[in-house]
Structures are given as C-alpha cells and as structure tokens.
Amino acid sequence: MRLGGTIGARLGRKRPPLPLAEDPGRKFVPWLIALVVFLAALALAGLMALADIAATWDRGLIGTLTVQVPDNSRADAAGRAAQAKRVDVAVAALKATQGVASVRVLEAKETAALLEPWLGGGAYVASLPLPSIVDVQLEVGTHINVAGLTELLAAQVPGTTVDDHRRWTDRLVTILRAIEALAAVVVALVALAAVGTIVFATRSALAVHAETIELLHIIGAEDEAIAASFAQQALGLGLRGGLIGLIGAVVAGSGIAFAFARLPAGLMPSVALTPLEVAALALVPLTVAAIAALTARATVMASLKRML
Amino acid sequence: MRESVVRFENVGMRYGVGAEVLHDIRFELAPGSFHFLTGPSGAGKSSLLRLVYLAHRPSRGLIHIFGHDIATAPRERLPLLRRRIGVVFQEFRLLDSLSVLENVALPLRIAGADPEEIEKHARELLEWVGLGAQMRAKPSTLSGGQKQRVAIARAVINRPSLLVADEPTGNVDDEIAVRLLYLFEELNRLGTTILIATHNDSLVARFDHPELHLLDGELTVRAGRPAHPGARGAPAPAAAPATDGAAS
Numbered sequence: 001m002r003l004g005g006t007i008g009a010r011l012g013r014k015r016p017p018l019p020l021a022e023d024p025g026r027k028f029v030p031w032l033i034a035l036v037v038f039l040a041a042l043a044l045a046g047l048m049a050l051a052d053i054a055a056t057w058d059r060g061l062i063g064t065l066t067v068q069v070p071d072n073s074r075a076d077a078a079g080r081a082a083q084a085k086r087v088d089v090a091v092a093a094l095k096a097t098q099g100v101a102s103v104r105v106l107e108a109k110e111t112a113a114l115l116e117p118w119l120g121g122g123a124y125v126a127s128l129p130l131p132s133i134v135d136v137q138l139e140v141g142t143h144i145n146v147a148g149l150t151e152l153l154a155a156q157v158p159g160t161t162v163d164d165h166r167r168w169t170d171r172l173v174t175i176l177r178a179i180e181a182l183a184a185v186v187v188a189l190v191a192l193a194a195v196g197t198i199v200f201a202t203r204s205a206l207a208v209h210a211e212t213i214e215l216l217h218i219i220g221a222e223d224e225a226i227a228a229s230f231a232q233q234a235l236g237l238g239l240r241g242g243l244i245g246l247i248g249a250v251v252a253g254s255g256i257a258f259a260f261a262r263l264p265a266g267l268m269p270s271v272a273l274t275p276l277e278v279a280a281l282a283l284v285p286l287t288v289a290a291i292a293a294l295t296a297r298a299t300v301m302a303s304l305k306r307m308l
Numbered sequence: 309m310r311e312s313v314v315r316f317e318n319v320g321m322r323y324g325v326g327a328e329v330l331h332d333i334r335f336e337l338a339p340g341s342f343h344f345l346t347g348p349s350g351a352g353k354s355s356l357l358r359l360v361y362l363a364h365r366p367s368r369g370l371i372h373i374f375g376h377d378i379a380t381a382p383r384e385r386l387p388l389l390r391r392r393i394g395v396v397f398q399e400f401r402l403l404d405s406l407s408v409l410e411n412v413a414l415p416l417r418i419a420g421a422d423p424e425e426i427e428k429h430a431r432e433l434l435e436w437v438g439l440g441a442q443m444r445a446k447p448s449t450l451s452g453g454q455k456q457r458v459a460i461a462r463a464v465i466n467r468p469s470l471l472v473a474d475e476p477t478g479n480v481d482d483e484i485a486v487r488l489l490y491l492f493e494e495l496n497r498l499g500t501t502i503l504i505a506t507h508n509d510s511l512v513a514r515f516d517h518p519e520l521h522l523l524d525g526e527l528t529v530r531a532g533r534p535a536h537p538g539a540r541g542a543p544a545p546a547a548a549p550a551t552d553g554a555a556s
Binding site: 211212214215216217218219220221222223225307308 | 361362363364365378383384386387388390391395401403414415418419
C-alpha cells in the first residue's frame with residue numbers, strides 16, 4: 001500500500017494530521033449544533049411567518065370587507081322595496097369598484113343568525129330594522145381605499161358604512177409585532193448560543209490536543225495549516241449538525257403549517273414562505289457551520305500566537 | 309569562520325510569572341559539533357532544550373539559531389528554521405492515532421515533500437532503526453525502546469542540521485543506550501550538529517564529547533574526555549532527502 005494513499009489523504013499539504021474526530025467529546029458537537037440550528041431555523045421561520053401575517057393584516061389585505069346599508073324604511077312592502085333598491089345601488093357601486101372580486105348580500109335569516117348569540121332566535125328579530133349586510137370579497141393582493149369607498153357609497157346611499165375589520169386587526173397586528181420582536185430576540189440569542197457552543201467545543205478540543213498542536217508546531221507546521229485543520233474539522237461537524245437540525249426544523253415547521261392550514265378559511269391568512277425566506281432558512285446551517293469554522297480558526301490561531 | 313548553529317547570550321527563562329529557571333546562559337554550538345547537556349534532574353536541561361528547538365521564548369537575552377536572531381526573526385520564518393531541527397523528546401510524543409510509518413513521515417509531510425519520496429525514506433529509516441516489521445503498528449503497541457527508535461527516525465528523516473535529544477536513553481537499558489549513542493555519532497559524522505541532554509554520567513564518560521553542565525539553572529562548559537575504547541561502528545543511516553528548509 002502506498003503511503004500517498006494512506007497518510008497522503010490524511011496528511012495533505014493543506015490538511016495536517018490532527019485526529020480531532022477521535023476526540024470522544026466532539027461526537028456530541030454535531031448534535032449540539034443540530035439542536036441550535038433546529039431552534040434557530042424554527043425561530044426564524046416563525047419570525048418570518050409572523051412578519052408576513054402581520055404585514056398582511058397591517059395592509060388590510062385579509063381579503064374581505066363588510067358593507068352595512070342601514071334600513072331606515074318602514075316595515076312594510078314599500079319600505080322593503082325601498083331598502084332593496086338602496087342595497088342594489090350599493091351593490092352596483094361595489095361591483096364597479098376596481099379590485100372587488102365578488103359581492104353577496106346576506107339574506108335576512110343569515111343576518112339574524114349572526115345576531116343570535118346576543119339577541120336569541122326569537123321571531124321578533126326579523127321585525128327589527130337591521131341593516132342589510134353585504135359581504136365583499138376582494139381580489140388577492142388588492143389594496144382598497146376604504147375611506148374613499150365609504151365616501152362613494154355614502155354619497156349614493158346615505159348612512160352606508162364599510163368595515164375593513166381594521167379595529168380588531170390593528171390590535172392583532174400590535175400583538176403580532178410584539179411576538180415578532182420576541183422571536184427576533186430568540187433568533188439573536190440562539191445565534192449567540194451557537195457561537196458559545198462552538199467556542200466551548202473548540203477550546204475543549206484544543207485542551208485535548210494541546211500536545212499534538214505543540215508537536216506539529218515544533219516539527220515546523222505553519223500556524224495557518226494547523227488552524228485550517230481545526231477549522232476544516234469544525235466546518236464538517238457544523239455542516240453535519242446543521243443539516244440534521246434543518247431537517248428537524250422543516251419537519252416540525254411543516255407540521256405546524258399543516259395544523260394552520262386546517263383552520264377555517266379566513267380565520268388566518270394563508271402564509272407561504274417566499275423563495276427568499278426559504279433561502280434564508282437554508283442559510284442557517286451554512287451560517288452556523290461558517291461560524292464554527294471561523295471560531296475554531298480564531299481560537300487555534302490565538303493559542304498558537306501565544307507560542308513562540 | 310563558519311557561523312554557529314546555536315548561540316545563546318545571557319539568556320534567562322521563566323515559565324509564566326514564575327521564578328527564573330535558567331540564568332545568564334551563554335554557549336555556542338559550532339556546525340558539526342557534538343555536545344552533551346548534563347546536570348541533575350530539575351537542573352533546567354529540558355527548559356534549555358525547549359529554547360533551542362524554538363518551543364519557548366526566552367525571558368531575556370539573545371538566541372541565534374542558524375544565524376537568525378529569534379527575537380527579531382519574522383514569525384513566518386520560524387517554521388522553516390524548526391524544520392532544520394530534529395527533536396527527540398524524552399516522552400517520545402508519538403501520535404497514537406497514526407501508524408509508525410505515518411509518525412516517521414510527519415516532518416516530511418509538513419515540509420510538503422513528495423508522497424512517494426516520503427514513503428521511500430520513511431521505510432528506509434524504519435528498516436535502519438530495526439522496525440521494518442512494525443511500520444503499520446500503532447505506537448501504543450510498541451515497547452519503550454521501539455518508541456524511542458521511532459522518535460529518532462522521525463527526528464532525523466528531514467536530514468536536520470541540528471539534532472536535539474532530551475534524555476534519549478532514559479527508557480532503554482545500557483546496551484541499547486550505547487547503541488543509540490553510536491547512532492547519533494554516525495549522524496554527527498554526516499554533518500549534523502548534535503545536542504543530547506542526559507543525566508547518565510557513565511554514558512557521557514564513554515564518549516569523547518564536550519559537556520554543557522547545568523546546575524540550578526546555570527551553565528558551565530566542560531571539555532570532552534577520552535572516549536571509551538571501541539566506541540565506534542554503528543551503521544550509517546540511509547540518506548534522506550533534503551527538503552524545503554532542511555540542511556543539505
């Protein structure tokens with residue numbers, strides 16, 4: 001067997017022989033990194049999803065508007081005809097509005113059903129002067145000027161109001177923004193923990209291999225070559241652990257997304273990560289591995305600099 | 309006049325902030341010379357050798373190795389100087405994860421020699437020290453004497469200009485110790501400057517070489533004594549290649 005084929009592979013010019021993989025403690029490093037990447041990727045995915053939801057609600061693009069046409073007429077046939085005419089005018093105006101996908105006037109019994117939790121199901125509800133409710137579905141991504149629409153409708157049908165649910169979405173957005181900030185802090189802390197883990201693991205390895213490093217140093221190995229060996233090992237461990245962590249995060253994230261998808265339509269806006277966000281998630285293990293390599297290199301170089 | 313291989317001027321040394329373990333050390337090693345470094349245990353022999361093979365900074369004084377002032381030599385130059393120094397450590401310092409052959413080959417690999425040349429010379433050296441049958445063995449399976457020979461083979465594979473050995477006979481019996489000294493003499497005849505630390509006075513008495521004597525961190529130089537009759541005759545080592553930074 002040729003030496004070139006044995007130690008040649010292990011003792012390459014750019015890869016001095018540091019048997020780091022045989023350090024029992026380093027077997028745990030990929031798992032530590034996997035855990036860190038798992039948490040970081042989930043936190044980042046959550047952060048991005050929250051940001052998307054908050055942005056959707058913040059822009060008022062949840063996709064629906066509710067228009068109320070007040071019923072000021074008498075409760076007789078002429079009055080109902082007048083109200084129907086007012087509703088038709090409002091519906092016509094809505095249909096003529098750009099970005100409106102569909103318009104549906106709720107039937108009286110549907111309106112009564114909405115009030116049932118508060119007023120009960122008595123027949124008297126039908127005699128109340130309830131406004132006509134118009135459910136408006138918007139085209140995806142459409143931005144509607146609610147104030148302008150309200151003004152337009154009120155000009156044609158006085159008293160008509162448009163509700164874009166801003167009052168309660170504003171509160172939700174506020175809560176979401178707070179959670180988003182918390183998630184950002186979690187991501188930052190996880191990143192710090194990743195750096196700490198790598199520094200600790202590298203220093204432990206250095207302590208175990210201090211004599212080997214000094215031997216290589218004395219024999220004439222260059223600092224860069226020794227440090228590169230450690231960095232290469234750390235990069236490999238980081239990539240291996242990072243991949244495990246990312247796979248775990250993708251599985252867990254998919255489970256959460258599946259659970260959200262089963263919620264009734266309209267309760268939550270649908271959130272799909274953009275290609276850029278997916279790329280950002282894929283960068284997590286790469287970033288962690290790069291941090292591992294750079295930290296290892298810096299730690300070893302600092303140690304070697306203390307020698308002659 | 310040829311430049312000294314090693315020159316110490318008023319060198320002091322301490323570990324960290326501890327007390328000075330070497331004081332005002334002054335000596336020179338001429339090219340091709342052979343010196344013993346003697347003194348009782350704890351006298352500072354290993355510390356002085358660490359300064360010679362560039363593992364430690366002096367706390368004061370000047371050290372010149374191959375004409376280079378270590379204090380002012382650029383750091384990137386030091387690995388090349390270290391490759392010209394072969395070191396036999398007292399505790400061998402073989403890498404247990406590597407085979408005997410890989411351990412011996414280590415200095416040449418670090419120096420960037422051709423893999424085929426490395427294998428050829430590592431094999432030759434191991435045959436020379438009588439370990440041809442143990443090339444694939446791990447150091448942990450070898451006896452103390454065998455490890456010593458592996459350590460010597462590793463120290464000389466680079467054809468160093470200076471060979472430094474720290475108690476190389478400390479783990480072997482007298483007969484093997486004498487044979488090792490013959491071996492060092494053969495290397496010396498090939499032009500290698502030799503410095504051997506030992507506290508074995510009887511061994512020193514058998515060979516005609518000057519002595520650097522350390523006592524309580526202070527050095528005195530003693531002239532060589534007549535050699536023991538018949539202290540010659542070990543086979544010469546196979547020629548190893550001069551590599552980047554190695555002496556020609």
